[in-house]
Amino acid sequence: MADDLQEMGPVDYLCIEFPQGSLDGTALPLLVDLVDRGIVRILDIMFVRKNVDGTVIALDESAVEFSGLGVFQGASSGMLGGDDLREAGEILEPGAAAAILVYENLWAAPLAVALRRSGARLVAGGRIPVQQLLATLDDIEADAERAAVAGGRGV
Numbered sequence: 001m002a003d004d005l006q007e008m009g010p011v012d013y014l015c016i017e018f019p020q021g022s023l024d025g026t027a028l029p030l031l032v033d034l035v036d037r038g039i040v041r042i043l044d045i046m047f048v049r050k051n052v053d054g055t056v057i058a059l060d061e062s063a064v065e066f067s068g069l070g071v072f073q074g075a076s077s078g079m080l081g082g083d084d085l086r087e088a089g090e091i092l093e094p095g096a097a098a099a100i101l102v103y104e105n106l107w108a109a110p111l112a113v114a115l116r117r118s119g120a121r122l123v124a125g126g127r128i129p130v131q132q133l134l135a136t137l138d139d140i141e142a143d144a145e146r147a148a149v150a151g152g153r154g155v
Contacts, residue, residue, distance in 0.1 A: 006116060009109030010125075011043065013102045015088055020095035044102040046080045048088050056089030059097065077102070 034040045047059040079102050088098050115121075 007109065007113055009105040009107065009112050010122075011102065011104050012127075013100065015091070016099045016101070017092055018097045018099070019093065020097075039105075039107050041104040041106050042101065043104055044077045044079045044100075046084065046100045047097065048085055048092070048100065049097040050089055050092040050094055052094045054089075054094060056085055056092070058085060 035042060048056055049059055050056050080100055084100055088100055092098055
């Protein structure tokens with residue numbers, strides 16, 4: 001098992017919230033395409049719902065199949081469990097459903113393996129939400145405009 005792990009790419013997780021009534025599977029073909037092209041490998045997936053009263057439940061196979069996401073039923077490594085269900089419940093809005101997804105970035109596996117073999121190790125990582133990136137770019141543009149105006153006045 002340890003040898004298999006040495007050959008893996010980075011593993012990430014997502015918790016994607018679907019407001020009440022929006023879990024329809026329309027993005028499913030894009031996720032299936034990523035899997036089919038060998039870009040990602042689904043290691044574990046859990047579908048949950050936070051009821052209006054605040055209780056959180058794992059969605060059963062019939063609810064998932066109804067939403068068109070049943071293609072991923074059975075993708076389970078055992079990584080996701082009760083703690084993940086509770087944590088999702090803390091962040092989900094009442095009435096919302098969510099997909100919690102653990103996936104391997106197959107596209108990055110060759111680089112990750114080469115780095116590990118050379119003795120390198122990942123010491124930090126993160127993700128920049130698109131909304132934050134856009135806000136930062138807007139701030140940079142506004143600063144450049146202010147500098148241009150100030151430069152034009154000889155300030």
